[in-house]
Amino acid sequence: MFCRSVTTPIVKPVNGMCNLSCLYCYTSGLKKCIIRNRMSSKTLRAVINLFCRDQEDIEFIWHGGEPLLAGLEFYREAVEAQRTWEKQGKKIKNFLQTNATLITSEWTRFFAENNFLVGVSLDGPKEFHEQVRRYPTGKGSYDEVMRGISLLRQAGIFNGIICSISTVNVGFPKEIFNFFLTENIKKLKFARVKNIGHCGDVSSLVISPAQYADFMITIFDLWLELDDSEVEIRDIESVVSLILGGNKRECIYMGQCDQFVTVYSDGSIYGCDSFPKTNDLYFGSVFDKPTMVRSNSRLQNFRELLEKRKGFCRTCDWYFICKGGCAKDCYEQLDSIEPLSEVCENLQRYFEYISTKIRSYDLI
Amino acid sequence: MSDSVTKADSHPVPKVLLQAKKEATMQVSGKEKLWDKAWEKGPWDKGHWANRK
Numbered sequence: 395m396f397c398r399s400v401t402t403p404i405v406k407p408v409n410g411m412c413n414l415s416c417l418y419c420y421t422s423g424l425k426k427c428i429i430r431n432r433m434s435s436k437t438l439r440a441v442i443n444l445f446c447r448d449q450e451d452i453e454f455i456w457h458g459g460e461p462l463l464a465g466l467e468f469y470r471e472a473v474e475a476q477r478t479w480e481k482q483g484k485k486i487k488n489f490l491q492t493n494a495t496l497i498t499s500e501w502t503r504f505f506a507e508n509n510f511l512v513g514v515s516l517d518g519p520k521e522f523h524e525q526v527r528r529y530p531t532g533k534g535s536y537d538e539v540m541r542g543i544s545l546l547r548q549a550g551i552f553n554g555i556i557c558s559i560s561t562v563n564v565g566f567p568k569e570i571f572n573f574f575l576t577e578n579i580k581k582l583k584f585a586r587v588k589n590i591g592h593c594g595d596v597s598s599l600v601i602s603p604a605q606y607a608d609f610m611i612t613i614f615d616l617w618l619e620l621d622d623s624e625v626e627i628r629d630i631e632s633v634v635s636l637i638l639g640g641n642k643r644e645c646i647y648m649g650q651c652d653q654f655v656t657v658y659s660d661g662s663i664y665g666c667d668s669f670p671k672t673n674d675l676y677f678g679s680v681f682d683k684p685t686m687v688r689s690n691s692r693l694q695n696f697r698e699l700l701e702k703r704k705g706f707c708r709t710c711d712w713y714f715i716c717k718g719g720c721a722k723d724c725y726e727q728l729d730s731i732e733p734l735s736e737v738c739e740n741l742q743r744y745f746e747y748i749s750t751k752i753r754s755y756d757l758i
Numbered sequence: 759m760s761d762s763v764t765k766a767d768s769h770p771v772p773k774v775l776l777q778a779k780k781e782a783t784m785q786v787s788g789k790e791k792l793w794d795k796a797w798e799k800g801p802w803d804k805g806h807w808a809n810r811k
Binding site: 617622 | 769771772773774775776777778779781782783785786
């Protein structure tokens, strides 16, 4: 067992390669930042074997760049390699995050036959989405994305939306919320566009923690007002559950950032891809023995750092929710122990708002 | 009339909160389905979405 570290791989079979050129993507701007290698069959098998060997329940998250660029045959090989482990009783699940523009009925048939769940990136109504999620030619991708979503729905494998919130759409929470409802898209996750060491300059699109908190508070009110239990907004449901004494936790509220790792096409294993290819979070390779990866000194250092951060935050009233928060979002540097006050203040404001609302109904 | 009744009369508790409360209670009492126990491990529903894209 991986001792809860390095359990969940975010696999990037084509690294940052993508058919789109979204303005806020961390590979946007300078094409030289993109390593254009597809994962080989040998590396793919090593990925599957490394993560299946010591775990009973394994989740593979296929990510990019655009993971469909790896080609259907790549995923056929992945599933075939997983079968060997499933025959030994392992439970394996596959999730894939795509821009949906390359989805065809052949893809959806394969995904459906092999129980993949597929999430799509869509930044709200066409007028917002097309300002940022474009082809390299500058053409917007909205129509192709919606066509892809339609195919995924028909196949019963559509797993909801990640909607990135940038300066383009942060001022329009109601329009975005209503748009998704109108399109009958009821499984949502919002993500703040931030600077995580991009190749290009994304500063014009980055929003502050305060702007994001305002946005999410409005979304919470809209969600409450709508009162439709089919509408799932991951972050809000997580915070609500935790305030009510439950244990739904988004990864950013787990305090276990060492659980997630990114596997690049050459088989190298790094920390969560919020830290793209950060040397201090290089934990080894899929060709290493699991014990070597587990005992990697950088991984040990990262674990110690997470514990120190939790120690610092433990006296906070909201520690039971955020557990020290996202290792990337909440801290200025990788070695920082004290979280950024701007992030904390706005998370606290968001938690307090939801908590007060719940309290007003005598539920706590 | 108690304060809570007044609130209930003027502002019925939203169904989404009632459902969340019910789920939270089940999680704590261990009555959740086996699948849901995956929350302890990490991703909390049928389909983890990596945090960013």
